[in-house]
Amino acid sequence: MSTYVLMKILESAPGKYDTGIRIITLGKLDKAYDRLAGYISSGDHVLDIGCGTGALTLRAARKGARVTGIDINPEMLDTARKRLSEAGLQDRVELREMGIAELGGEPSESYDVVMSGLCFSELTPDEVRFGLHEIHRILKPGGRLLLADEIVSRSPWKRILNGIARFFLSTITILMTQTTTRAVKDLPEKVREAGFHIKDMRTGRMDNFLELAAVKPAREDES
Amino acid sequence: MNALSYAFFNAVETGLRGFPIPCRTGLVSIGSPDRDAPVFLTCNYHLTVLRVKKALQGMNCYLLVANSKGYNVWCGAAGGHFSTHSVVSALTTSGIQDRVDHRRVVLPQLAATGVEGREIDRRTGWTALWGPVYAKDIPPYTANAFSKTREMRKVRFPLGQRLEMAVMWAFPFSLIASLLTFFLWPDFLLPVNLLLWGVPLLTFLSFPLYSRGLNPQAKRMERFSAYTVIFDFSKIPLILWAVFLVGLVTFGLVANHATWEFMLRWGFASLLVILIISIDLMGSTPLYKSGLHEDRMLKVQLDVGKCKGAGFCEQVCPRDCYEVDRQRHTARIPRADLCVQCGACIVQCPFDALQFVSPGGEILTPETIRKYKLNMIGKRLVRV
Numbered sequence: 001m002s003t004y005v006l007m008k009i010l011e012s013a014p015g016k017y018d019t020g021i022r023i024i025t026l027g028k029l030d031k032a033y034d035r036l037a038g039y040i041s042s043g044d045h046v047l048d049i050g051c052g053t054g055a056l057t058l059r060a061a062r063k064g065a066r067v068t069g070i071d072i073n074p075e076m077l078d079t080a081r082k083r084l085s086e087a088g089l090q091d092r093v094e095l096r097e098m099g100i101a102e103l104g105g106e107p108s109e110s111y112d113v114v115m116s117g118l119c120f121s122e123l124t125p126d127e128v129r130f131g132l133h134e135i136h137r138i139l140k141p142g143g144r145l146l147l148a149d150e151i152v153s154r155s156p157w158k159r160i161l162n163g164i165a166r167f168f169l170s171t172i173t174i175l176m177t178q179t180t181t182r183a184v185k186d187l188p189e190k191v192r193e194a195g196f197h198i199k200d201m202r203t204g205r206m207d208n209f210l211e212l213a214a215v216k217p218a219r220e221d222e223s
Numbered sequence: 224m225n226a227l228s229y230a231f232f233n234a235v236e237t238g239l240r241g242f243p244i245p246c247r248t249g250l251v252s253i254g255s256p257d258r259d260a261p262v263f264l265t266c267n268y269h270l271t272v273l274r275v276k277k278a279l280q281g282m283n284c285y286l287l288v289a290n291s292k293g294y295n296v297w298c299g300a301a302g303g304h305f306s307t308h309s310v311v312s313a314l315t316t317s318g319i320q321d322r323v324d325h326r327r328v329v330l331p332q333l334a335a336t337g338v339e340g341r342e343i344d345r346r347t348g349w350t351a352l353w354g355p356v357y358a359k360d361i362p363p364y365t366a367n368a369f370s371k372t373r374e375m376r377k378v379r380f381p382l383g384q385r386l387e388m389a390v391m392w393a394f395p396f397s398l399i400a401s402l403l404t405f406f407l408w409p410d411f412l413l414p415v416n417l418l419l420w421g422v423p424l425l426t427f428l429s430f431p432l433y434s435r436g437l438n439p440q441a442k443r444m445e446r447f448s449a450y451t452v453i454f455d456f457s458k459i460p461l462i463l464w465a466v467f468l469v470g471l472v473t474f475g476l477v478a479n480h481a482t483w484e485f486m487l488r489w490g491f492a493s494l495l496v497i498l499i500i501s502i503d504l505m506g507s508t509p510l511y512k513s514g515l516h517e518d519r520m521l522k523v524q525l526d527v528g529k530c531k532g533a534g535f536c537e538q539v540c541p542r543d544c545y546e547v548d549r550q551r552h553t554a555r556i557p558r559a560d561l562c563v564q565c566g567a568c569i570v571q572c573p574f575d576a577l578q579f580v581s582p583g584g585e586i587l588t589p590e591t592i593r594k595y596k597l598n599m600i601g602k603r604l605v606r607v
Binding site: 074098099100101126131 | 248249290303306308311312313315316317318346594595
């Protein structure tokens with residue numbers, strides 16, 4: 001789904017972000033998020049990294065989880081706050097303006113679930129490495145990592161096709177918002193390197209979108 | 224980086240100056256830095272990183288390339304792409320903490336409009352120093368115990384930069400026009416390109432001739448007419464157009480080619496080009512505030528009661544508007560007419576003594592500017 005590049009246009013208008021993204025992704029993102037939310041149970045302590053307007057945060061809160069949402073964009077957080085109070089879920093959620101680089105302040109083994117939708121594609125390679133390491137630290141043993149993001153395909157010819165589609169969409173996006181996103185390379189490998197066991201993984205037909213559920217092994221599993 | 228590839232990237236990326244070009248983020252060692260080596264930080268706009276690396280040649284230091292989404296420092300900071308979070312992230316995730324014993328990072332002064340020095344200290348324990356505007360001043364600034372001269376704080380618009388701005392306008396338009404004319408009217412390929420390069424070059428290279436006559440305040444404060452909205456520099460573009468027309472007629476006479484059709488066609492075409500580049504002529508210079516958003520013609524207001532003369536405003540102002548009285552512990556804005564409304568002074572003031580006031584009396588508090596930056600990119604889209 002190369003159309004994710006277009007989300008940058010919507011990001012500049014947080015009020016219209018959710019409707020817009022539903023249209024450009026043909027509802028696929030909603031389904032992906034719903035599936036990921038299936039891994040969350042009532043009472044879980046959940047961290048949503050790059051929560052944006054709160055698409056994943058809302059789903060987790062509806063499931064009865066206690067959620068902390070972080071994002072570096074204060075305008076998106078404002079929209080998320082509004083949506084949460086409209087849904088009457090504000091008491092279960094804490095939103096903070098901070099980036100993945102600031103997870104150092106979170107206590108070790110304090111979360112049941114860490115999730116992130118369309119955020120890793122905005123990070124630098126250093127941030128991805130640092131972030132996965134920190135996520136592993138703050139998750140309880142047996143805790144889950146849930147990711148949904150744009151990735152670089154492994155098949156060379158799909159990479160070329162995706163590249164062409166992205167080129168046009170990126171041009172439009174850059175002209176309108178002067179910024180764009182970058183698909184992540186080798187995300188499953190990086191997740192494994194950080195010490196996670198991948199439980200479930202799903203990529204689209206064009207191999208450019210990844211849904212991933214991974215687990216931090218309980219202590220006895222570790223060598 | 225050899226001289227040839229340096230020249231190549233400078234040429235290509237000057238043509239594409241209007242677009243963000245990202246490069247690799249992370250830590251770069253320059254020379255052989257030790258544990259006391261200074262740490263400089265910049266954005267990840269490719270051309271900037273190339274130039275900063277060149278300026279740092281011969282020093283032993285670290286360069287941190289922070290994520291600004293491929294934007295240059297000033298535009299990135301004002302547009303929210305190069306923010307406190309970018310800097311915090313670079314300091315935390317790059318591994319620099321393990322390489323040096325000190326906790327001092329030198330930031331480019333122009334980042335002060337979007338990066339909060341105090342917030343970096345609070346979140347990471349690193350002290351942010353506001354370095355010079357231009358990378359070439361980094362070695363003397365470092366040699367001078369990290370202290371800036373007045374000249375190092377000011378933005379300038381010298382010949383090289385004016386040339387860059389002209390190329391920035393000319394290159395993309397001439398590329399599109401060349402493609403169109405090549406297939407539709409091949410005869411016009413050369414004249415159209417002459418026009419698209421000639422007019423911007425004329426406008427920007429002759430800038431010092433008319434810049435003294437420009438008074439952006441006059442435009443800012445008067446009532447707006449359709450005339451001033453279109454022509455950023457009031458009559459200047461029309462005068463430049465007249466100069467161009469004289470050239471055109473001279474050429475026509477010399478080449479014995481002065482038919483009415485010729486004059487009308489190129490006269491009209493050049494007017495169009497003048498109009499396009501006049502839309503934001505002020506915004507193309509570092510010396511004036513963009514004239515595109517007249518509703519945002521803001522003035523900085525100083526609350527003398529809150530000011531304690533800390534002097535951050537003086538350190539970050541790229542137009543040297545401030546004077547700080549160290550004896551009386553208070554600041555003044557004697558050169559307020561030079562202000563480009565970057566907001567850096569407001570963002571950095573530790574006592575919230577500064578704020579923006581709009582022509583309609585609306586107040587933009589420091590809190591608002593720190594939170595939303597001057598990023599009106601999104602707001603513009605929604606409003607239009």
